[in-house]
Amino acid sequence: MDYILETKQLTKQYGRLTALNQLDLSIKKGMVFGLLGPNGSGKTTTLGMILDVIKPNSGSYEWFGKAPHADSRKKIGAILETPCFYPYLSAERNLQIIAKIKECPTSRIDHVLKEVGLFERKNDSFKTYSLGMKQRLAIASALLADPPVMILDEPTNGLDPQGIVEIREIIQQIAATGKTIVLASHLLDEVQKVCTDFCVLRKGEKLYQGSVEEALSDQKTIEVAASDLSSLAQLLENLEGVKKIEKLPESLSLTTDPSITTEQINAYLFEHGITASLLAKKGGSLEKQFLKILNEND
Ligand SMILES: Nc1ncnc2c1ncn2[C@@H]1O[C@H](COP(=O)(O)OP(=O)(O)OP(=O)(O)O)[C@@H](O)[C@H]1O
Ligand SMILES: [Mg+2]
The missing domain is CATH 3.40.50.300 (P-loop containing nucleotide triphosphate hydrolases)
Structure with missing residues (x-):
């Protein structure tokens, strides 16, 4: 034991x-x-x-x-x-x-x-x-x-x-x-x-x-930006492994499968003629998860 x-x-x-x-x-x-x-x-x-x-x-x-x-x-x-x-x-x-x-x-x-x-x-x-x-x-x-x-x-x-x-x-x-x-x-x-x-x-x-x-792990996101956010969002909607796209004022926040890497996203965008001006992993915060736990138990 x-x-x-x-x-x-x-x-x-x-x-x-x-x-x-x-x-x-x-x-x-x-x-x-x-x-x-x-x-x-x-x-x-x-x-x-x-x-x-x-x-x-x-x-x-x-x-x-x-x-x-x-x-x-x-x-x-x-x-x-x-x-x-x-x-x-x-x-x-x-x-x-x-x-x-x-x-x-x-x-x-x-x-x-x-x-x-x-x-x-x-x-x-x-x-x-x-x-x-x-x-x-x-x-x-x-x-x-x-x-x-x-x-x-x-x-x-x-x-x-x-x-x-x-x-x-x-x-x-x-x-x-x-x-x-x-x-x-x-x-x-x-x-x-x-x-x-x-x-x-x-x-x-x-x-x-x-x-x-x-x-x-539920909370991890990837933040992406390019000059045209709406065409970026359209393109990313078709990328396998992207589960959710949230629009932020100057970027997009992606919820993805854990297997997807920023390199893959970069290559995919590049293939489709888009250069990302920002591509960064964001760690989650326990705060969101904590609030979720409290809400689920209300
Ligand atoms: N000796 C005591 N007599 C009566 N009630 C008590 C006693 N010790 C603790 N309590 C009550 O038991 C509950 C839990 O208290 P406890 O001190 O374990 O909380 P805590 O999570 O450590 O809080 P804190 O973050 O303020 O330190 C509280 O409602 C507290 O008022
Ligand atoms: Mg205490």
Whole structure:
């Protein structure tokens, strides 16, 4: 069984409110899995339950193919809330204390500080850190024990665009080392950029689970322009593999079979005496797909 995490019918109620309803999730090794959903949809509740800090009302989950136990928890690095660091101590000293608590060697401290880009600032006290640096130190502390799984709850919350890019790059680097990452976010763009797979939660219900690539494949288009757009459109209507032509102000947007290449389109137009002034692939956006998922479930 190559699932790192499987949840079965995981349910959490707070009084009459169902925060999470019968959630089935399966997360494979190496995935960067995004839990996507608006505020209050049950993301933190889910992470809390799989980290054994929130008790489910019903349902179960397995880590590494087994019922959770103390040993499996050690293989998971998590940031659920901003961890408490000592404000007057340096980043390095803070990590030494955490290493002691977690009973893991201090020999990885320099390495994890480099991984999150704080090595040069390791002697500065925590209170002098920016929000982005604090968040990166939190990731460093979760990496200390070199866990194969990382869980991050809204890792870019409150950060500026630069800080968001830095965290995103760190997550991508961590994923490249083969770790499995589970990340909660309400940002479509973040999930699209860093995740391989995702699920959509709304009011505690899972509406969708799939790979990001698949979700985007429906959305991919090719943009074409030439001096005479209407004759261009007429010509392209007859090209096999072109499924839909949408007229934009200065170009056409084609929805095509995935097998069709821009080279083929170019050659076809050239054969028919048209020179394209623009021919470009456009990646899809998760936003369109997300709205479609929400609409289908209304
Ligand atoms: N301790 C609690 N007591 C009562 N209700 C709670 C508690 N914790 C969460 N809830 C409720 O459960 C639902 C899910 O909350 P949760 O924090 O999991 O959402 P979330 O998706 O993480 O939201 P956000 O994006 O705002 O972090 C919400 O309606 C919330 O009000
Ligand atoms: Mg939350």
